[in-house]
Amino acid sequence: MTIPKFKKINIESYKPGKSGIKNNKNYIKLSANESSLGVSPNVRRIFNNKSLITNRYPDSKSKLLRKAISKEFKCDFNKIICGAGSDEIIQMVCQLYLNKNDEVILPEFSFLMYRIYSKIVGAKVKFSQENNFKISIENIIKKVTRKTKIVFLANPNNPTGTYLNKFELIKLRKKLNKKILLVVDDAYHEYNLNKDYVSGLNLFKRSKNVFILRTFSKIYGLASLRIGWGYGDKKIIDALYKIKPPFNVNFIAEKCATIAISDKVFVRKSIRHNLLWGNKIKKLFEDYKVSSSKLASNFLLLNFKNCEISAKLFMSKLLNNRIIVRGMEEYKIKNSLRLSIGNSSENKYLVKVVKKIFKNV
Numbered sequence: 001m002t003i004p005k006f007k008k009i010n011i012e013s014y015k016p017g018k019s020g021i022k023n024n025k026n027y028i029k030l031s032a033n034e035s036s037l038g039v040s041p042n043v044r045r046i047f048n049n050k051s052l053i054t055n056r057y058p059d060s061k062s063k064l065l066r067k068a069i070s071k072e073f074k075c076d077f078n079k080i081i082c083g084a085g086s087d088e089i090i091q092m093v094c095q096l097y098l099n100k101n102d103e104v105i106l107p108e109f110s111f112l113m114y115r116i117y118s119k120i121v122g123a124k125v126k127f128s129q130e131n132n133f134k135i136s137i138e139n140i141i142k143k144v145t146r147k148t149k150i151v152f153l154a155n156p157n158n159p160t161g162t163y164l165n166k167f168e169l170i171k172l173r174k175k176l177n178k179k180i181l182l183v184v185d186d187a188y189h190e191y192n193l194n195k196d197y198v199s200g201l202n203l204f205k206r207s208k209n210v211f212i213l214r215t216f217s218k219i220y221g222l223a224s225l226r227i228g229w230g231y232g233d234k235k236i237i238d239a240l241y242k243i244k245p246p247f248n249v250n251f252i253a254e255k256c257a258t259i260a261i262s263d264k265v266f267v268r269k270s271i272r273h274n275l276l277w278g279n280k281i282k283k284l285f286e287d288y289k290v291s292s293s294k295l296a297s298n299f300l301l302l303n304f305k306n307c308e309i310s311a312k313l314f315m316s317k318l319l320n321n322r323i324i325v326r327g328m329e330e331y332k333i334k335n336s337l338r339l340s341i342g343n344s345s346e347n348k349y350l351v352k353v354v355k356k357i358f359k360n361v
């Protein structure tokens, strides 16, 4: 039988971090930067509600959630679009902006979905080099050609954990041709308490050539429901609504996200927890000559360059102790691994295991 011929897809598909251990339910997953404290108890209550409606289609424009977003983040309701994860927003932006042979600039060590969706629509991906794992504005500018349509960056960046400060971001926008869309992904902004940092949304709310990405997958703890949002000029948003699958955001996701936004106590608690444990774990690793950059998110990129054992060996020893972290092979970062900050009991166990591993090398 003949299979009708389809397009050649020359792309490495996204491989999520290891999410379990065979025949062992009792593992600790610190590989995907998920919310360490779970989800707001108010959201949890939704699932006990017996009258949840599932036979009706959801609101295709997620108006309830967009109202809550515009109120909480003091931004324009009409400039918000919701997606099945910020993932889907990235896909729609690529569909809207990129033709075959257009160019996109991404930092070399960046979230893999930017390159995947850019390539799917036939664009050419150009990588800018980071400077000691920090995004280099100069290097991004160097890669610009007449074909450049979009620059994507996450701030703080995943997987490096570094960030551009307010002045650097403004400088980048200034130096970049006005016709190029700058996409700033705020996925981890809540965790970045450094004084010189401002989120993309707060910096570029009124900008016509900056597009902001936000997610409910991280601090709000809704990763499995797939929900995120984009913010940009009304004209961009209106065009995106034409591309958007009509019922991309399901009713339960919208409802949970709306409740999650209103629980500021939970968000504050998560931020405090992350600050406390993030710095504690960072210092612990420094005792063993494993370095990481200043805490700016809910994960650490641990560099084993000066350590007596390799990241790979250390990772296998963690796994022997039921702890899963993210290897950096796919990202092509040498001798490093990415560790998400867990809940208190997970972190306490991690500290014990780390000490034990280093005692025995």
Ligand SMILES: *Cc1c(COP(=O)(O)O)cnc(C)c1O
Pocket: 033, 084, 085, 086, 087, 088, 111, 154, 157, 158, 185, 187, 214, 215, 216, 217, 218, 223, 226, 227, 228
């Ligand atoms: C985790 C993450 C996201 C979230 O993606 P969703 O599709 O919303 O789950 C977005 N951007 C970056 C850089 C991330 O690390």
